Amino acid sequence: MSMSTSTTHQTAYAADQTLQHIKNKGTLVVATSPDYPPYEFLADTKGKERIVGMDIKVMEKICKDLGVKLKWKSMSYDSLLVAIQTGKADVAIGGINPTAKRRQSVDFSDIYYSGGQAFLINKTDKAKFTSQKQLTNKKIGAQTGTLQYELAKNKIKGSTVKGMDKNTDLVLALKTHKIDALGIEKPSAEAYVKNDPDLAMIPSSYHLNKNEIGAAIAFKKGSTTLETAVNKSIAQIKSKNLTEGYLADAGKYMKVNTNDTSMPHYWKYFAKGIEYTLIISAVSVVLGVALGTLLALMRFAKSKFLHAIAIAYIEFVRGTPLMVQVMFVYFGIGIIVNLPALLSGIIAVSLNSGAYVAEIIRGGINSVSKGQTEASASLGLTKTDTMRYVVLPQALKNIWPALGNEFISLIKESSIVSIIGVTDLIYQLNIVRADTYRGVMPVFVAMMIYFVITFILTRILNFYERKMKHAK
Structure with missing residues (x-):
């Protein structure tokens, strides 16, 4: 130096x-x-x-x-x-x-710590794949963004590399023969082999820079x-x-x-996931409807400025993925204000839902006959009173099914907040998969939980829809 x-x-x-x-x-x-x-x-x-x-x-x-x-x-x-x-x-x-x-x-x-590199394979392929040489022209799995992904991509000739965010998903892909081998750190490979009798490990023969090992x-x-x-x-x-x-x-x-890798043994994990999923969904529904109503009214406002803001917001939110929005709120806005992960998730999901709810409400308002507003005007009602007492109640009946679908979608889409560490149902699902080395059963349990939640919500929404139809 x-x-x-x-x-x-x-x-x-x-x-x-x-x-x-x-x-x-x-x-x-x-x-x-x-x-x-x-x-x-x-x-x-x-x-x-x-x-x-x-x-x-x-x-x-x-x-x-x-x-x-x-x-x-x-x-x-x-x-x-x-x-x-x-x-x-x-x-x-x-x-x-x-x-x-x-x-x-x-x-x-x-x-x-230097644990070295290895490959996980199915035990049934142990005779077929005895070393890295046999993986030429095969399908190799690796966690996206890791050294293992780059190594498989650059050092195994003719291989097709499949990247996923979670090793638990890659192990499931391996066991279902979607990939032939999984590139992984040796200690983790040993852990999987020790706890899963269907898997085996073979060594890698990479020649690596010692500063990257x-x-x-x-x-x-x-x-x-x-x-x-x-x-x-x-x-x-x-x-x-x-x-x-x-x-x-x-x-x-x-x-x-x-x-004990039975799912009942991990009921607390799933219960915690349900709790956070319901909290995020419930709060986001309330905030999303409030924001959506405001945006819809802004679109009908005489002010071109308010109209333009509403359209710009709705188009921007609908034109960008929810995952990107979640990461922007947590990491982007987090540079200015250090928001907790749960609050960031609620804000992102609410802002996203508001844009879709706005379009649903706008469609409902447009579905109300113009004769209703003309009749209201002839009775001396102001435009605000007409919207509040005449148009919106009728629009609500028309949009209730679409609004219900948005509520159900929101429950499922809220799972994206797991990427920033919110312990919702998907986050807990991945933890259980990692802890138990069971790929399918935790997924099935989570799927059934989502079904039960959405089934109950659907029945509640249908009940109120019937009441609206019979209301005079």
Whole structure:
């Protein structure tokens, strides 16, 4: 290192206050995706659900050395680095490989564990696939955005790489023969093989850059002081070989999780998911109807300005995916205002629903005969009173079925909030799949729960629709 480079580094180190900021607030916020045993996963201990695994022990050691409390923030794996960049978390951990591409966006600590790479295959294919060589021209699965995805894409000739957000989905794809093999970290592969008799593991023969092999902790760019302090703890972890003990401890929890993989045993997980799904849906329905009504009235307003705002909003929301809207509210607006994941999910779903409800209400208002408004005017009613007492009540009868469909769709579409770590039904479903190594049954249970919820809601909506039809 030249003298000028060293001086620049020291200046950056002196200017960076990341570590001091962490110590001042007394907490280190860590983003993770707890569906990746043995690195991080959820375990039911003494009736309480908590995140456990090797990475959790690593962070506990680091926080103890820093003298701060550890605070976890759960979200999908592909949102971890975004959480760092937008300030939702101080650091991210989750078996993250510090690839050169990722280093362009975030900084990384020293590697704290190198487990190696492997492939999961079906046990019935064990004679067919004995090494990576036999995977040429085959279908390879890998988690989207991971090192395993890039390796399979670039280093296995003729392969077709199928990416998915969750390893649990990839394992299901493997077991149903949608893919021939799954590229995965060796410790996770070993965990699956140990707990699923239908799977086997074969080694990889990748020749990798040593700086990209293994797991590291991610930081926001320029977090020099925090990174240096964390690396001191990592040096101790490596010198004392503490990760072996951390893995052994994770194995104990994995054994507890797989002692009883029946769905009734995980009823608390599903119950919590139902609770959050209903909360999000109920609040979003109320806010969505209120916003939709306002937007619909704005479209009928004489003011061209209000009319233009309503149209622009409706077209923009209807023209962009809900998932993107959820991520924008949580991460984008979160740069200015640090909104909790649940509140961000409710806001995003409500704003989305409002645009669709507005069009439903507009259609209902247009369906009311013009003669009704003319009759109201002849009776001396103002336009506001005509809309309130004559048009809207009649429009409600016409739009009730469409409005009911929107309510039902909202319950199902609210599942998208799981990507930002809201513990709704889909989020809990993926946790159960990761913990039990069962791919299909948790999906079936969640599907039936959604059916029951929507079936009950449909019957309630039909009851009120019949009452409206018979009302004089």
